[in-house]
Amino acid sequence: MITVANLTKKFGEVTAVEGLTFQVEDGEVFGFLGPNGAGKTTTIRMLCCLISKTSGEAKIADYQIGKATDSLQIRKMIGLVPDNVGLYDDLSAFENLDFYGKLYECPEGRRRENIERFLKMLGIWEKKDARAGSLSKGMKQKLALARALVHEPKILFMDEPTANLDPESAKTVRDFILELKKQGRTIFLNTHNLDEAQRVCDRIGIIKTKLLTVGTPEQLRESLTKPKTEIKLAQVSEALVSELRKRIPNKIEVADNKLIIDVTDPDKENPAIITAVASAGGQVREVTQIVPTLEDVYLQIVKETK
Amino acid sequence: MRISKAWIIAAKDMRVFTRRKSAVYSMVLFPLIVSIGLPLVIHFVGARNAARLPILMNSFSFFFLIGAAMLPILLASYSLVGEKIEKSLEPLLAAPITDSELLLGKSIAAFIPPVAALYISSIVFMALANLVTHNTLGYLYFPNWTIGLVLLLLTPLSAILSIEWSVIVSSRASDPRAAQMQGLFIALPLLAIYVASEVQAISLDTKTLLIISGVILIADVILFFLSTKTFQREEILTKWT
Numbered sequence: 065m066i067t068v069a070n071l072t073k074k075f076g077e078v079t080a081v082e083g084l085t086f087q088v089e090d091g092e093v094f095g096f097l098g099p100n101g102a103g104k105t106t107t108i109r110m111l112c113c114l115i116s117k118t119s120g121e122a123k124i125a126d127y128q129i130g131k132a133t134d135s136l137q138i139r140k141m142i143g144l145v146p147d148n149v150g151l152y153d154d155l156s157a158f159e160n161l162d163f164y165g166k167l168y169e170c171p172e173g174r175r176r177e178n179i180e181r182f183l184k185m186l187g188i189w190e191k192k193d194a195r196a197g198s199l200s201k202g203m204k205q206k207l208a209l210a211r212a213l214v215h216e217p218k219i220l221f222m223d224e225p226t227a228n229l230d231p232e233s234a235k236t237v238r239d240f241i242l243e244l245k246k247q248g249r250t251i252f253l254n255t256h257n258l259d260e261a262q263r264v265c266d267r268i269g270i271i272k273t274k275l276l277t278v279g280t281p282e283q284l285r286e287s288l289t290k291p292k293t294e295i296k297l298a299q300v301s302e303a304l305v306s307e308l309r310k311r312i313p314n315k316i317e318v319a320d321n322k323l324i325i326d327v328t329d330p331d332k333e334n335p336a337i338i339t340a341v342a343s344a345g346g347q348v349r350e351v352t353q354i355v356p357t358l359e360d361v362y363l364q365i366v367k368e369t370k
Numbered sequence: 371m372r373i374s375k376a377w378i379i380a381a382k383d384m385r386v387f388t389r390r391k392s393a394v395y396s397m398v399l400f401p402l403i404v405s406i407g408l409p410l411v412i413h414f415v416g417a418r419n420a421a422r423l424p425i426l427m428n429s430f431s432f433f434f435l436i437g438a439a440m441l442p443i444l445l446a447s448y449s450l451v452g453e454k455i456e457k458s459l460e461p462l463l464a465a466p467i468t469d470s471e472l473l474l475g476k477s478i479a480a481f482i483p484p485v486a487a488l489y490i491s492s493i494v495f496m497a498l499a500n501l502v503t504h505n506t507l508g509y510l511y512f513p514n515w516t517i518g519l520v521l522l523l524l525t526p527l528s529a530i531l532s533i534e535w536s537v538i539v540s541s542r543a544s545d546p547r548a549a550q551m552q553g554l555f556i557a558l559p560l561l562a563i564y565v566a567s568e569v570q571a572i573s574l575d576t577k578t579l580l581i582i583s584g585v586i587l588i589a590d591v592i593l594f595f596l597s598t599k600t601f602q603r604e605e606i607l608t609k610w611t
Binding site for chain 1: 375378379382385386389390456457458459460461462463464465466467468603604607608
């Protein structure tokens, strides 16, 4: 559905994104993770035909970005939730959606039906006649989501849709994204919320000007960070650690009363490690397998690029 | 270019204007003053110096032209800088519309209300001016060629000029009032012409008005190219916001 090859954008001397290459399949939720200024918004803007590319190629379905004749076709099939909601404060919630429905040439009957459906799904139907400017931040964000969907786009681009929302509103938005995923919509989600990415995305790309890695959350966790075994002891002494280092080849770190040991295959290695600890005189209180989180992966990758 | 898309944008903008008191007041106040205040002045001047009436009434016709230069700026600034403040340009530009459809829509929204208000007020002005001068002059002074040219040629040309100028100044302004203040500079040459006519340095006859029309038309064409160059998607998103 989305194919990007070597996409680069420069603003004068500044390179905002460089050499992006990835694909987003039909019905996939693709998350773009990266720190502020990493080029996430620039990428979305290029894919939505809002700004030009400097070099490289990108296709949405069979249409090419940067090609004047294809731009309108691309815009017809996408919906955008920008990082700023950008509603018309003086118009009602309904009028905001109706205006966009008209711009996207959605027939009147279907337009009204969709407005009602999406506002009800997002729990703000009763606010349809309220001025957009009078709505809470969470409601505005939900309204911006409904606006992006009113013409039933095949692809939805979302730029940090839960940023600055309270936990309850953020959950509603995330649940709504999961609902859209069930419906088979293709979603391109910019976020720097790791938990959100892990919960809703099928695959994640980590960007910092360049695309650093792409994979499913599991693939990223497995490929980039080694698992660790944490052994809590009654007491940790230097003699114990020194003895242990003679007995096992694994890397050992000490934190309070805990030994944190790098392992490759926990199932195979842990019994031997625990036996070695016990025979070195350690009194084992608790053994925990530390599974690296997406946050660990993200921080490691971003740190490596500094 | 699809006029229907431009019209959707214009209709939305005009709806927004009706919700903003300051926009409504500015569309009502000036036409009201011109349509009622000026006939009153004509009435008092006519009672003292009837010979000066034709010159005065022709000069006063010029107020509609000044209005046409000033009023669209007030709306265009709201329309353009307002989008910038509300940060609504990004979703709007992501919709399947072209830059020219968007610019046309914005221009229609800034053109129709002031020109309509000026046309309505001109009818009231002519009726009241005729009423207060009929006995003195012995004939109905309006309509005549001068006001005909002012209303049908100069008013639309002048309104277009001020909208184009607004597009240019709005690209650099961050609040509507700043854009309005800068925009109002466009009315200064017209005010100067009015003052010149009042002190009888020039006569606002048909020939002079046609020359002014020609000058404004040329300025319209130049500003059209400048404003369309300013009003480009990437420029708007990366430099306007």
